[in-house]
Amino acid sequence: MNRLIIRKVAVLGAGVMGAQIAAHCASADIPVILFDLAAPEGAANAVAARAIAGLGKLDPAPLAARGCAHYIEAASYEHDLARLAECDLVIEAIAEKMEWKLALYARVAPHLRADAVFASNTSGLSIAALSAGLPAARRARFCGVHFFNPPRYMALVELIPTAATEPALVDALEGWLTTRLGKNIVRAQDTPGFLANRVGVFSILAVLHHTARLGLAFDDVDLLTGTRIGRPKSATFRTADVVGLDTLAHVIGTLQATLGEEGGGSADPWHRHFIVPDWLQALIAQGALGQKRGAGIYRKHGGRLQVLDPAAGGYRDSAGELFPDVEEILALKDPVEKFAALAAHPHPQAQLLWSVFRDLFHYCAHHLGAIAGNVRDVDLAMRWGFGWALGPFETWQAAGWREVAAMIEDDIAHGRAMAAVPLPAWVAGRDGVHAPAGSYSAAADTLVARTALPVYRRQLYPDRVLGEAPDARGETLWESPAGQGGVRLWCRPDQDARIGIVSLTGRVHAIGSVAVDGLLEAIARAEAELDGLVIWHPAPFAVGANLQQVAEACAAGQFALLDRMVAKFQGVSMAIRHAQVPVVAAVQGMALGGGCEFAMHAAHRVFALESYVGLVEAGVGLIPAGGGCKAFAVQAHALAQRAAGGDVFPYIQNAFHTIALATVAKSAREAVELGFGTPADDILFHPAELLYTAIRRARALAESAWHPPLPNPAVTVAGRNGIATCELMLVNMAEGGFISAHDYRVAKAAATALCGGEVESGAAVSEQWILDVERAQFVALLQTEQTRQRIAHMLETGKPLRN
Missing domain, CATH: 1.10.1040.50 (N-(1-d-carboxylethyl)-l-norvaline Dehydrogenase; domain 2)
Incomplete structure (x- = not known):
């Protein structure tokens, strides 16, 4: 059969499952028409419209970003069935009653395009019995597609064909559900409850x-x-x-x-x-x-x-x-x-x-x-x-x-x-x-053996079962000396021997001194020997700096050493940014603190949808100092250059809120909206496809005459006026009892770094100047008793301390 192309989806039934299936499709940039019964009064599509409005109130959030709801249109069976002809895939998700479903099928079947796929999200009713309720000509393109609740977060989808379903359609639908919606597919038998x-x-x-x-x-x-x-x-x-x-x-x-x-x-x-x-x-x-x-x-x-x-x-x-x-x-x-x-x-x-x-x-x-x-x-x-x-x-x-x-x-x-x-x-x-x-x-x-469908070639490290053949470990090119929190530089010759992969090997991928040294060495080796570099390891991407090492140095009063450690940490971000080969960050799970900063400085990012990205240093009484404040200041400068008047502060203000509140993006789409990535970055719905895509993105950059950006010697900053304006917001919050005195100090330090320090507003400074400011503010906070208490509490309990 021809390639399965799904441009628009219809979901029949605006209940809990139907609305959330629609939300997940919309998050994947697929327009959706959500149908339900006509409302007894008011607008006919009010039932579906209320379901769409309610998506933003649910926790966990079914939408990857609030704006995705705009891709969902409300409709009613009574007035809008003709619009089913617009849809390539129609998913029925009404209540689990056979007679209701069959009655609905009789109503919608005349409006379906001949080439459309029709599927039921039933959790256990006979797919063969449902198929029998359709005209004979429609049965070849009908099957069961059982999403698990909540559809955004649950990986499993059971695919249940009937004897009449086209085998090629089932294969194509499995590929589409896997890559476009990020699902793990199991083909179930048409028995009660399926599998x-x-x-x-x-x-x-x-x-x-x-x-x-x-x-x-x-x-x-x-x-x-x-x-x-x-x-x-x-x-x-x-x-x-x-x-x-x-x-x-x-x-x-x-x-x-x-x-x-x-x-x-x-x-x-x-x-x-x-x-x-x-x-x-x-x-x-x-x-x-x-x-x-x-x-x-x-x-x-x-x-x-x-x-x-x-x-x-x-x-x-x-x-x-x-x-x-x-x-x-x-x-x-x-x-x-x-x-x-x-x-x-x-x-x-x-x-x-x-x-x-x-x-x-x-x-x-x-x-x-x-x-x-x-x-x-x-x-x-x-x-x-x-x-x-x-x-x-x-x-x-x-x-x-x-x-x-x-x-x-x-x-x-x-x-x-x-x-x-x-x-x-x-x-x-x-x-x-x-x-x-x-x-x-x-x-x-x-x-x-496993299925040989082409879609699974994209999954270099799929979930394996106990006793199954292990995945290829790849060829090690270099590895840091044995010790806590090391780094491995390797490649997959079967994919691209000239694209290196650098992986953190420590627990939860915390970034300590061994990892910093290892990353610098891996980048240098990639520049000398390879065409590109991918930063990848199984989730989490990185939970930030190794706080235990920081706490030990603080306890010993080694603040000069800490200053050098932070400078070297910044050096990794700059090495990623200005490497002579493209560095692609493949981000899945948590990318917090320093992990977020490393991703921000990559030439390109390949995000898994479920990536939770943020600069969370304020939670332990610190500010981003691995180049995070500098990166936002440079972003603000670039955005202001394209705006009337060239004022950087409106863009600094957004970054200030993000850093001061330790905001964590709840999806890759939110990460881009917050400035942790760019609209040009890739967002994949299936995390197992991350490495495959990142290797190919690095290869594409290497083949397209890519070259690293030069450090900007003239970044326009908000300076003293910007710091003062941020402080006004802090004064109001402090007087209202919303923040403590130390929260105030931490937030002011963030404002100082973001605004380029105590310089005239509109002054032009170098990127290195901003790095020096953020590092000085970071080390000054480490010397306060309150920040050291916050670090100790986080290490002991895993929770932030408000002191």
């Missing part, structure tokens, strides 16, 4: 079942089933509150009904466990639906967190406690030893964990052939859709495939498992299910 929800909901029900069987408290179970076993910190019962107890009950009810329809429940031997417990039904009846209503399984009462105690018929203060033996078992590094110990220990907490994993393994093995093409899809679906560190088959394989299988069979034989069916025969014939050659498929009864 992730089928396994995930069963896992929750298994926890509920064994919690009741063993008489355990909900808060104890959340301690057991959260981060200690590689699950999100919200664990089980808190997750139910976040999802919404009514939503959870609806999903359980849908699975109960659909699984029961298949052979009276015989298709799923665990069918009797797909029930909503009485205590959960009672909460829903009371309107205690979870986090959205302020109370559910947990609630805040009198400033204390309380948890439901069904046996007592009310709430009690949440304490949550692990049995010491169980805590010791969970701390074991060897998963084989850990699982054997859990199965053998008689304490209810240990038995809960073993039972939950046992029944999860049993369930997944039994249903594998029906719900997934292979075990890789199951494991990745649970990691991407539910936030598990390892999927069920990875966990089983790590714990000892044959040993765990024998324990499961023994529990089945003695009636301890949730279902009496034996493990499928293929389990006994294997030593594991993931191997370098591929992952096991029950349908094919062999290992299958």
Whole structure:
């Protein structure tokens, strides 16, 4: 088929999911028409219009930037269906009722273009049944596209074709969803709940079942089933509150009904466990639906967190406690030893964990052939859709495939498992299910390799499952001496041997003295031996300077040393900016403080959409001194040159607010708006494509006669008048009690650096002059007791101190 081009999208249904799918498309610069029922009074499109207006109030934000909402138009079914002919992709996202969806399909089908893609975002209704409700000619371009909530942040999308769907269309749609919307795709079978929800909901029900069987408290179970076993910190019962107890009950009810329809429940031997417990039904009846209503399984009462105690018929203060033996078992590094110990220990907490994993393994093995093409899809679906560190088959394989299988069979034989069916025969014939050659498929009864779709060539380091062939490490060109916070210069010869990649190797990529020296060396080597350089490593990009080293030097009174350290830090920014080869920063996750400054000085930036960029030094009583203030002053000068009157202060004022308030961009789009990047930078929605794109961007710059900019010897600055105007704002904030005396001092230091120091307004100074001013202000703040207290508090607690 021809290349899939999607210029405009229609979303049918302006509820929570529909509106947020529309928001994510709009964030990707795709115009969207959002449809819903006509309002009973006023403008016909008022229902959809209210949903669009409400996007800006949601947290987490579904829009990458507030202005993206302008790309969404409100419409109604009654008046605007003819506009569907404008759309290349139509996504239906109305309530999960088959009769409602089929009735809507009958209305919209005559208005769809013959070449348009039509998809349902259903979370579990039969895609084949929905397809049957369409005219025969439309079915080849229909499939299920199940986004997870919230669509911007959840990586997983399940793609569910029918027997009638064009295979080439499914391939093209997978590529588009991956690159344009940044999604991780799993092709699911058209079975109840599809893949992730089928396994995930069963896992929750298994926890509920064994919690009741063993008489355990909900808060104890959340301690057991959260981060200690590689699950999100919200664990089980808190997750139910976040999802919404009514939503959870609806999903359980849908699975109960659909699984029961298949052979009276015989298709799923665990069918009797797909029930909503009485205590959960009672909460829903009371309107205690979870986090959205302020109370559910947990609630805040009198400033204390309380948890439901069904046996007592009310709430009690949440304490949550692990049995010491169980805590010791969970701390074991060897998963084989850990699982054997859990199965053998008689304490209810240990038995809960073993039972939950046992029944999860049993369930997944039994249903594998029906719900997934292979075990890789199951494991990745649970990691991407539910936030598990390892999927069920990875966990089983790590714990000892044959040993765990024998324990499961023994529990089945003695009636301890949730279902009496034996493990499928293929389990006994294997030593594991993931191997370098591929992952096991029950349908094919062999290992299958990953898909060879062209889109995945862009992912040089995709998510791998345990036991899969490792990714290429690349060829090391140079590495800093072993030590904390080092640097590696390397390349991927299979991509471009002449484009170097420099990666920080320390924890959270904090930038200490070893990293500073290493970056300077890597840049020098790139200038001498390579055509370009990419700064890249897995997220975070960099969390800023190594505060521990700064604190130690302060404690020793080594302020002259600190001045030299800051000067060298500035030297890295200038080396990046003025390198004789193009330096491209590939930014994902947090790029804070010095990490932000290094990215600002690159020749080009390739951002992942979920990049959180900011100059946050004010939080520890400091100002940016790695060239951040200088970069904003130079930006202001350049912008003022194009404005009437040439006044730099309006542009300095924006930067002053950004630095003084330690503003962090909540997306790459916001980072560009705040001045941390430029409109010419690349923003990618899929983070795994970052390195591929950055290498090619560096190559393109190198091939286009790129040359570094010269340092500007005449930057017009705001000077004393600019500092004074910033101070006026600070005086008002101080008198209103919004900032402390030290906040005032820190903000004035930022104003001084941004305005070029105590010089005449409109004076022309060099970039080095501004660097010297920001460095002097930085070191002066380090000599204050209040800043040293803030640094110590941040190191101890990870939170800012207001003193």
